[in-house]
Amino acid sequence: MKHLVVLSGAGISAESGIKTFRDADGLWEGYDVMEVASPIGWEKKPELVLKFYNDRRRQLLEVKPNTAHKTLKELEKNFKVSIITQNVDNLHERAGSKNVLHLHGELLKSRSTKNEKLIYDCDKDIMLGDKAEDGGQLRPHIVWFGEAVPEMHKAAKIVETADILLVIGTSLQVYPAASLIDYLPDGKPIYIIDPKRHEDRLLDHVHFIEDTACNGIKEFADLMSK
Ligand code: OAD
Numbered sequence: 273m274k275h276l277v278v279l280s281g282a283g284i285s286a287e288s289g290i291k292t293f294r295d296a297d298g299l300w301e302g303y304d305v306m307e308v309a310s311p312i313g314w315e316k317k318p319e320l321v322l323k324f325y326n327d328r329r330r331q332l333l334e335v336k337p338n339t340a341h342k343t344l345k346e347l348e349k350n351f352k353v354s355i356i357t358q359n360v361d362n363l364h365e366r367a368g369s370k371n372v373l374h375l376h377g378e379l380l381k382s383r384s385t386k387n388e389k390l391i392y393d394c395d396k397d398i399m400l401g402d403k404a405e406d407g408g409q410l411r412p413h414i415v416w417f418g419e420a421v422p423e424m425h426k427a428a429k430i431v432e433t434a435d436i437l438l439v440i441g442t443s444l445q446v447y448p449a450a451s452l453i454d455y456l457p458d459g460k461p462i463y464i465i466d467p468k469r470h471e472d473r474l475l476d477h478v479h480f481i482e483d484t485a486c487n488g489i490k491e492f493a494d495l496m497s498k
Contacts, residue, residue, distance in 0.1 A: 276351040276496075277434035278344060279452055281358045283441020283466060284485045288335045288363055294443050310417045318400055318409075325412040326397040329379045332361050333395065340440065340465075340485035341367035343493055350496070354434075356427045358442060358449050360414055373430065375423050375449050381413035388422075424448050431455040438492065440465040441485050463492055 282292035293300055307313040308324040345368040347353050354371045355364050360379045364372045382398050384390035386408030394413075402410040415421055427449075431437065437456045443466075444450040453462060465481045465488030479495075481488040 273350070273352045274435040275433055276347060276353045276436045276438060277431055277456075278353065278355045278438045278440060279358075279431075279442060279449075280355060280364070280440050281442025281444075283443075284340050284357075285335075285338075285359055285361055285363055286441065287338045287340070287484060287486050288361075290331065290335060290361060292441075292443075294445065305417065309414070311419065314411065314416070318411075321412075322398050322400065325379065325414065328360070329395070329397070332379055335361075335363070337363040337367035338486055340489040341369070343489040345369050347493065347496065351436075354430050356430060356452065358446070373423055373427055375415070375421055375427055377412070377414040379412065379414070382410040383413045384408035385411050421448055427452055428455045432457065435460060436496075437462045438465070439463070440488070442466070443468075443470055445470075463495075465489065465492060 286292050303324060307317060308321050314321050341363045344353060344355065344364065348370065353369065355369050356373045356375060357364055358376050360374065360377050362378065362380055380393065380395055382392050382394040384404030384406050386406050390404050390406060391413055398410050398412065400409070404410055431452050432455050434456055437453065437460065439453065439462060456462060461477060461479060463479045463481060465483065465485055467482060467484055469480065469482065481491050483491065
């Protein structure tokens with residue numbers, strides 16, 4: 273079986289109703305990124321940060337996986353599929369995908385501010401005063417700007433073993449995640465599904481499917497069945 277590695281971003285969940293970060297109506301609108309997604313923001317305004325992620329978590333419980341998430345699950349019939357996602361939602365898992373690695377953390381987890389390895393399941397709001405068992409304030413289990421990406425090494429190793437790389441719904445603006453495409457062995461094809469071209473990251477051997485995730489994934493699945 274060929275190894276299909278998928279790098280997904282906010283765009284794959286857009287048609288489920290979760291806004292992307294950098295589109296015109298993206299989440300960052302109205303919120304200063306550094307206020308809600310950085311250790312400095314957390315230090316200055318923890319209530320605002322908790323509210324931001326509590327809202328995202330509540331929304332996640334109301335949305336569903338879409339055709340793109342579901343088709344990636346179906347592709348497991350003919351491929352070994354590994355998904356590396358920058359998304360903090362759980363829509364890949366809810367569509368049934370077996371191998372999902374979260375690069376930027378997970379909304380449905382919290383962790384101790386004192387110990388990044390003390391992680392808990394979390395489907396409720398996190399409030400100031402909610403403590404981990406080590407006495408540390410609980411915070412969202414999200415990788416913020418300026419923090420290390422602990423799963424990066426594992427993700428790079430997965431891309432190194434890919435026969436095909438599918439990049440779907442990501443602007444490839446955020447590093448180190450965007451550098452993962454550079455780990456693909458020479459000569460292996462990259463497919464990008466996105467309604468917008470991001471020219472600066474386009475390489476010669478990229479097959480571009482200029483469409484939304486739900487439409488583009490059908491074209492991709494057709495190509496893979498030939
Ligand atoms: P972005 O918001 O930067 O990019 C979303 C991409 O999805 C863009 O290229 C859009 O053109 C595309 N898009 C929009 N609608 C789409 C649709 N219906 N189908 C397919 N694609 C669509 O989001 P990411 O690249 O995921 O980090 O952002 C990377 C990281 O930036 C996020 O993980 C987040 C943020 O900082 C953290 O939260 C730590």
